[in-house]
Amino acid sequence: MTQIISLPLSLDDASFEQVFQALSEIAPDDKVLLDARHTRWATPYGLTALLTVAQTRTTTPAFVPPEADETLSYWARTGFFSHAESLYDIRGPFPKLRAGGESAVLLEITEVTKSGDVHDVVERIKERAQKILAELNIDSSATMRFVVTLSEVCQNVVEHSGTSGWVAVQTYQWKKRLGRRVVQIAVSDGGLGFRRSLESLPGRQTPASGDRWDDGMALEEAVIQGVSRFRDRGRGQGLANTRNFLGKWSGKLSIRSGTARIAIVPSWDEDTPLCVGLPYFPGAQVLITIPERIAQ
Secondary structure, three states: OEEEEEEOOOOOOOHHHHOOOOOOOOOOOOOOOOOOOOOEOHHHHHHHHHHHHHOOOOOOOOEEEOOHHHHHHHHHHHOHHHHHOOOOOOOOOOOOOOOEEEEEEEEEEEEEOHHHHHHHHHHHHHHHHHHHHHHHOOEEEEEEHHOOOHHHHHHHHHHHHOEEEEEEEEEEEEOOOOEEEEEEEEEOOOOHHHHHHHHHOOOOOOOOOOOOOHHHHHHHHHHHHOOOOOOOOOOHHHHHHHHHHHHOOOOOOEEEEEOEEEEOOOOOOOOOEEOOOOOOOOEEEEEEEOOOOOOO
């Protein structure tokens, strides 16, 4: 029997929790169909997470594309269907468009498996990044820091996930939350996750019975304390550098892994800094949001 999951009308980091909840109640080898017929909008987080869902299933899942032509066209331009074709049994028509042709798509959905993929991502985003940061009223001197931030979060997939992941970068008018433009970076994988990655640290002691050690603590160690599973000096600084960059430009960092999510919350947002006890989902899902600067 196939389990059907109806996707939300709007697919972003908040609404995707409904999908994670539904998946947590279904065995990985059970047949599942994701129904996106009524979905009208999706962020980079939503689209990369959809690909990760298929990555975590042992039986090929089925997928019904959106019915709205505008939504279908946009998803095709982001490169979603070019990846989904090999991951899902797609039941319904979708455009055979190549990625690109949409100014809001700064970086089409790109698979990241090895360090060479990260280099390709960086090269593709450099020119576009300078243009969009200028449109967001962010000083051009921040361009390289933006590119380095993108590189760091992609490199985390290569070094820590044990599998491949996906990255996408997009800008749009965020009317619902801010009433101004934002640029978003989304990176998602279905691999080890932060807790299992840190547990592989050589010589790491298993916490005593009753002591807290869970996905939430692992995220706190990695994001706040800069702990890395690598002993090399300087390792673990990538996320710290990302936090510093986002702090300067009022950006937001959110990372979900396993059953927890941590967020570095700017003044314009009211998110909870740490959420635990969430429905389990493998790997890590990273979301970075940088808003347009408003002249004081």
